[in-house]
Amino acid sequence: MPAISTNKPFRVGRSKTGLGLFATKPIKKGSRIIRYFGPILDSRIKEQDDIENKYLFELNGRWTIDGSVRKNVARYINHSCRPNAESDVRPRERKVFIRAIKNIEPGDEINYDYGTDYFKAYLKPIGCKCQSCEKKRKKMRAEARAERAKVKARAERKAQKAAGKTAATKAPAKKKLNGKHFNGKVGRV
Numbered sequence: 001m002p003a004i005s006t007n008k009p010f011r012v013g014r015s016k017t018g019l020g021l022f023a024t025k026p027i028k029k030g031s032r033i034i035r036y037f038g039p040i041l042d043s044r045i046k047e048q049d050d051i052e053n054k055y056l057f058e059l060n061g062r063w064t065i066d067g068s069v070r071k072n073v074a075r076y077i078n079h080s081c082r083p084n085a086e087s088d089v090r091p092r093e094r095k096v097f098i099r100a101i102k103n104i105e106p107g108d109e110i111n112y113d114y115g116t117d118y119f120k121a122y123l124k125p126i127g128c129k130c131q132s133c134e135k136k137r138k139k140m141r142a143e144a145r146a147e148r149a150k151v152k153a154r155a156e157r158k159a160q161k162a163a164g165k166t167a168a169t170k171a172p173a174k175k176k177l178n179g180k181h182f183n184g185k186v187g188r189v
């Protein structure tokens with residue numbers, strides 16, 4: 001893990017999906033958190049255009065930042081569909097900064113939206129694990145569970161009704177005799 005000086009308001013830590021970047025100090029909405037940096041790739045140069053990894057940050061049609069370098073701590077920032085930060089892309093300067101779009105509290109994981117292309121290529125196939133999507137999935141699972149329980153209860157009621165009807169035609173299920181319950185069997189003894 002890279003050494004991170006303590007005056008930075010974040011640290012690398014364990015997140016649900018591996019490693020992530022977490023606030024260690026309050027970060028004000030609108031403030032710059034970290035620069036996303038790495039070698040600049042030129043799409044007009046074939047060998048640079050051929051580079052493929054998960055940390056490519058496209059600045060525009062021509063320039064891309066290869067953020068896979070170890071020193072780029074911003075690469076630890078995970079995607080979220082409801083993030084607390086965003087990427088501030090400056091193609092002319094060929095720079096990207098990650099900026100808070102909410103007040104971030106110490107301990108909060110820092111996230112930004114990676115964008116639709118990344119989402120489609122990397123997250124959709126495996127299912128997005130961001131908090132917002134996990135919450136949605138949890139809710140859907142709970143709803144599905146409730147629906148299954150409802151269907152089961154309905155089926156059970158139906159079965160009981162049917163059983164009750166057959167029992168009723170054979171012999172009354174429960175009859176009170178001298179204050180005691182008995183069923184057909186006991187009655188015969």
Ligand SMILES: [Zn+2]
Binds near residue numbers: 081128130131134
């Ligand atoms: Zn998500």
